[in-house]
Structures are given as C-alpha cells and as structure tokens.
Amino acid sequence: MSESPFYLALGSNLGQREGYLRQALNGLIDHPGVRLSRLSSIYETEPVGYVDQPPFLNMAVKGETSLTVHELLGLTQSIEKQLGRTRDVRWGPRTIDIDILLYDHLSLETKYLKLPHPRMTERAFVLVPLAEIAPDVVIPGIHQPVRHLLEQVNREGVEKWKISLTFGADGYVHFAN
Numbered sequence: 001m002s003e004s005p006f007y008l009a010l011g012s013n014l015g016q017r018e019g020y021l022r023q024a025l026n027g028l029i030d031h032p033g034v035r036l037s038r039l040s041s042i043y044e045t046e047p048v049g050y051v052d053q054p055p056f057l058n059m060a061v062k063g064e065t066s067l068t069v070h071e072l073l074g075l076t077q078s079i080e081k082q083l084g085r086t087r088d089v090r091w092g093p094r095t096i097d098i099d100i101l102l103y104d105h106l107s108l109e110t111k112y113l114k115l116p117h118p119r120m121t122e123r124a125f126v127l128v129p130l131a132e133i134a135p136d137v138v139i140p141g142i143h144q145p146v147r148h149l150l151e152q153v154n155r156e157g158v159e160k161w162k163i164s165l166t167f168g169a170d171g172y173v174h175f176a177n
Helices: 017-029 069-082 124-133 146-150
Strands: 004-012 034-039 043-045 056-065 097-103 158-160 165-167 173-175
Touching: 004 017, 004 069, 004 124, 017 034, 017 056, 017 069, 017 165, 017 173, 034 165, 043 124, 056 124, 069 097, 097 124, 124 146, 124 158
Parallel strands: none
Antiparallel strands: 004 056, 004 097, 034 056, 043 056, 043 158, 165 173
C-alpha cells in the first residue's frame, strides 16, 4: 500500500505542555501505519479566540501514512482522548490538540474534517512551525507555498521555546535539551 504525506499541528496549554507534545508524537509513532519524518521547533504562543487561558506550546510535524485520512483523524482523536483532552470550550484550554493540516494533496469538506485545515493560513502559531519544516509546500486550493502565507500574517506572540524535541536512536521522540 502506498503512503500519503501529511502535516499535523500540535498544541498544549495545560499541565506539562512539552510532555503532552512528546507523548502525542510517540503515540503516533506507536501506530504501524504512521511514520514521522520531520519535527519543527516548539513555539510558545498566545491564545487565539478564547484568550482567558494559559499560553500554548505549538509545533508542526511531517509524516507519511498508509492510513486513510479518516483513519488518521480517528488515531489523532484517540491520542487526544488518551491524554485527557476534553472539548468543553471552543478554542479553550487543552492538554493536547492534534490538527490535520494537510493530507497528500487532498481538498475535503465533511462534517468532521476539512482539508486543508480551514484557518491554518491565518494563524502564525501554525504557519511559523510549518514553514520551518515545509516552507515550499503548496496549500491545495490556495496555490501558495507556506513561506508566502507566513509573510502575510502577524508573527507577534510566537516565540521559540527553550526546549526542543528530537528523534532518538530508539525511534521515539525525546527532549533534546
């Protein structure tokens, strides 16, 4: 079976934020149909939408999968649930959020999933880490590379975090420093 490339955005603003990011990535790695190939730096960002909450840690990841896009969505939601994600307030605080930004060159709109992610082009907390790992990826339907979209957003409130994650010799994600 052929593999499809995908890009995810991850965010956390409750508890051990970088720990939740690491656990979510390792949950993805544990699935035999998923292979992660690139990790962005972690960025601390101010909340958007519902602003009365702690700052987020955000990052982006590139991978390849033999899963369908709906199977990948099911996996990401399962990992969120395992890590204590609740959906009480829209754009509210969360232990972990895993959004599918892009899957292959697919444009899709269903009740549960829209691709490319509908607000990714407006959000510096998504575009900054995504541009770090995939500046030349062209967003389907928009026909512009990520680096051009990043030039059009305000990057204020997006700062590189002091801790980063890296792939270890065991194939899992670990703290780099």
